[in-house]
Amino acid sequence: MLPPVMAGVDGSAESLAAAEWAAREAARRDRPLRLVHAWNQQPRKGAGPPAAAAQRRVLRQAEDRIRRTCPGVGVDAEQVEGPATGALLHAAERAELLVLGSRGRSGFTGFVVGSVALGVVARATLPVVLVRAGEEASDEHLPAGDGSPSTRTGYQDVVLGLDLGDPCDEVIEFAFEAARLRGARLHVVHAWQEPSPLGLGPGEIGLVNGPEQADEWLGFLDAVIKVWRDKCPEVEVVETVAEGRARSVLVRAATGASLLVVGRRTSERPAGPRTGPVTHAAVQHVGCPVAVVPHE
Template sequence: MSRTITVGIDGSPESRAAAEWAAREARLRGLPVKLVQVWEPVPEPMAQAPLLGTETHQHWTERVPREAADGLRRRHPGVEVTTEQITGNPGEVLAQQARDAELLVLGSRGLGGVGGFMIGSVSLAVVAHAERPVALVRAGEQAADEHEPDEMGIPSAATPYRPVLLGLDVDGPDATLIEFAFDAAARRSVPLRVLHTWSPPPYYAYAYGIAADPEINRSLAQAEAAALEEVLRPWRQKYPDVEVVAESRYGSPALELVEASGQASLVVVGRRIRRNPFGVHVGHVTHALLHHSTTPVAVVAHG
């Protein structure tokens, strides 16, 4: 069965932006788009109300995916678009839909004057439990936002894409995560910027006085940079046409990635799969990006 780029839609501005981004991604990958609308059954008292009976509710819910699909077909000719409506809990249904998707795309409300995401409970639940890659797209995201500025300093869909940004932990590198990022960069014909951040173990400060010893600090930095290059070496060979810009920095991974996201077309981070069904398992770095990145974020689940 051919995989799809699956999108959760509800008629909101953020879900419309997600659908548009998904169509662009589908064209890059040569895959179809599936629009999925999940709606919970109307409670019996509301179903009996004269202004919102079951038939009226069904009419409006059917209208959302139909109009969204028609718009995508007009704006993205050649991209196959299908729709599906499912009744149930949105978080649970979308996490299940992700299993058969190449990529699940969801929208997040923009923070108004502050760039970034205001991730909702449904999106967060799906990211935390889906075992396939999930992309989050903020409301108002435009195709031009992912491209370099033209000679007038204005981003344009006619100019090259911005680089893809990968946040990587060299202590536990995962092939699924790294390959997703390299593949995204290859499809966009852009460099892959790999950002690794580090900080010394607490005992170093006590045992070696690292804060006062620049030589120890320099040695640690060199070791971390060498470890990053070692992780990337086989991937450079596998994707020889992808230019890799590797950076190893001392600092907070969340802060560094959020700051760097503004110059990327896509940010790629990992999430370790947790089998515990209770709670939300995202990680503080991914959580920070989902709230504050100004760029679409792809969260790649891995073992």
């Protein structure tokens, strides 16, 4: 059996949006969808059959929504026992992709990632996509000619945030495949900053100034992406280098995108598994779905 696209659900609005996004992604990938609800079956005062029935309702609610909105997707569901982060990671060992919800919050701060989602992202060995509450199928698509939302138009850009100091194949491949599946344009973005007085920066790029430095970075970016253009000629690619902090550049670039793709290094740090500062900022502040792709 093909590995499924998996969605973690807990009955919240954001998890239902994540489940529906996962169903659309399963259809794009021609994969089955598996809904997983993790719950800790620790005895609590007052817990019993009503609590168990409530857990079953969580899955049934998500299944009903998927069958109503994505009727062509094969879906099954399971409950897994244990603390949510560990249980979801264990269940996802059999999946191609894991999709989770993130709590919405208004204003410039974007959305807040819950402790479970952040814990899963920090420890997962497979790509994890975070979806905010309120995400609709039309949000992935360009508006109609009159400006109204539509699901009949082409897809918005897939945006890839690429660190040219560490351009990992797993992250680039995921972004190209996401764009190919959607027939979308891939927008590859790299942020750079002027070197500090204490160092010239990487290689010889630090020896040039201003616009010349931007041109050097763009040439480097083009060289890195060329092999992937050749592998996936059907994907239209646009490349951007922007001066500024990577987290700010990515948040701006992802405005209106259908998906933002970023990487996360899996090597253990002294403090244990964690997301890097740029990835952390992306999942906290970007409004579109964010795919975090682990790499060594």
